[in-house]
Amino acid sequence: MSNSKNKFEGKHSIVIISTSYAEKKIKKEFYSNFLKEEMALRKLQNYHFIPKLLGSDHNFLTIKMEKIEGVNLLTIIKLYRKRKISEDLILSIFKIIFKICFVMDLEKIYKDEWNRPFKHVIFAKESIKIIDFDRSVFNTSKKNTLQFLSFVFGFWKMFNTRQFFTYLYEFSIFYEKQIEKYQSFFIDSPY
Ligand SMILES: Nc1ncnc2c1ncn2[C@@H]1O[C@H](COP(=O)(O)OP(=O)(O)O)[C@@H](O)[C@H]1O
Numbered sequence: 199m200s201n202s203k204n205k206f207e208g209k210h211s212i213v214i215i216s217t218s219y220a221e222k223k224i225k226k227e228f229y230s231n232f233l234k235e236e237m238a239l240r241k242l243q244n245y246h247f248i249p250k251l252l253g254s255d256h257n258f259l260t261i262k263m264e265k266i267e268g269v270n271l272l273t274i275i276k277l278y279r280k281r282k283i284s285e286d287l288i289l290s291i292f293k294i295i296f297k298i299c300f301v302m303d304l305e306k307i308y309k310d311e312w313n314r315p316f317k318h319v320i321f322a323k324e325s326i327k328i329i330d331f332d333r334s335v336f337n338t339s340k341k342n343t344l345q346f347l348s349f350v351f352g353f354w355k356m357f358n359t360r361q362f363f364t365y366l367y368e369f370s371i372f373y374e375k376q377i378e379k380y381q382s383f384f385i386d387s388p389y
């Protein structure tokens with residue numbers, strides 16, 4: 199819910215956007231959400247797809263981060279529904295989001311909420327950015343990619359087919375193996 203365009207009040211937090219940064223203040227009853235958001239941002243700092251972490255305060259439960267300006271996925275989807283952008287373009291966008299999900303799976307950070315990615319995927323000037331990590335789960339076998347894949351199937355209304363479930367099941371087994379291979383590569387690699 200938005201009070202004005204510089205202040206967003208969500209279930210867990212209030213986000214204030216100032217001229218040069220964004221500050222997310224988590225409500226005091228959601229301390230674990232504060233820890234999750236901070237840890238996810240910290241662990242992913244080397245990647246370009248998240249806001250830079252500028253500071254955090256464990257007493258006030260505030261997280262200061264890079265301000266992300268751009269158009270969100272909801273706007274892009276609405277343009278697609280109005281046929282203002284092509285199916286090819288939306289597919290390319292989904293492919294980039296899949297890559298981000300893949301990286302997060304390798305890092306074993308499950309963001310959750312890929313079933314409703316509308317406001318958390320932002321098309322900023324230089325790249326696609328992802329925000330809102332306060333529900334993250336760490337060191338889990340849950341996969342961002344699979345959750346996003348379900349969203350994509352739902353998007354094209356391909357949900358209720360038997361084929362979909364068979365495909366999703368087979369893909370999840372295949373994907374699990376891929377992730378394991380990549381992870382062992384990182385561990386074994388001398389570089
Ligand atoms: N780094 C940021 N830069 C710009 N806007 C942001 C940033 N982080 C959050 N916002 C805005 O605040 C809204 C709520 O943030 P979010 O992290 O989703 O809070 P909550 O987890 O409480 O729902 C977002 O939808 C977005 O509009």
Ligand SMILES: [Mg+2]
Pocket residue numbers: 208210330331332333
């Ligand atoms: Mg949230």
